[in-house]
Amino acid sequence: MALKVKAVEKKVKFSKNDPGVWRYVMSPDLYIALSQEKVIKEAALRSGVSRGVMQACWDAAGEVIKAWATEGHSVALPGLGSMRFGLRAKSVEDVNDVKTSLIKTRRIIFTPAVDLKDELKNTAIQITCIDRNGNEVKRVTSADAGTIEDPEANENENGSENGSEQNTGGDNNTGGDNNGGGDNGGGFDTGS
Helix, strand or coil: EEEEEEEEEEECCCCCCCCCCCCCEEECCCCCCCCHHHHHHHHHHCCCCHHHHHHHHHEEEEEHHHHHHHCCCCCCCCCEEEEEEEEECCCCCCHHCCCHHHHEEEEEEECCCHHHHHHHHHHHEEEEEECCCCCCCEEEEECCCCCCCCCCHHHCCCCCCCEEEECCCCCCCCCCCCCHHHHHCCCEEEEE
């Protein structure tokens, strides 16, 4: 099994008036989102219990996870890791300046299990390169070390991502950002 990635040639602009430069921008080639019904059906087949029982367990687990996470707990997700809620907020020097308007966003933070990270590390990556005209020009299979990002190390070095904001989630593991397929690797405009 391998993860599929597309490297598509796009014009990258660093500002509105910048004419831009052509760069190959990689992003995961995501498959369709699997429906809850399909996941429950497959889990029922693998566990030997009926779909109805699996559906009841799925619903109950979802409610428990939601209830405990909103009470401030980090909740285990069997075989996957854990999740919890956190936030991004601006920091202030004076206690009198602390107010809810400092909160920028609320976050869902996922911390993967070691087994899941190992699975990702050992999964091959296949890259398909597509030029600006939509033509496939090259295919590459990974030969990298399979390094897995450690968001804790990146954020704990300076206490926050940009020095003016604080990321909190109830403990020291901030979980990092999951940019998925929408990240272009540089935080700049990738106008077509």
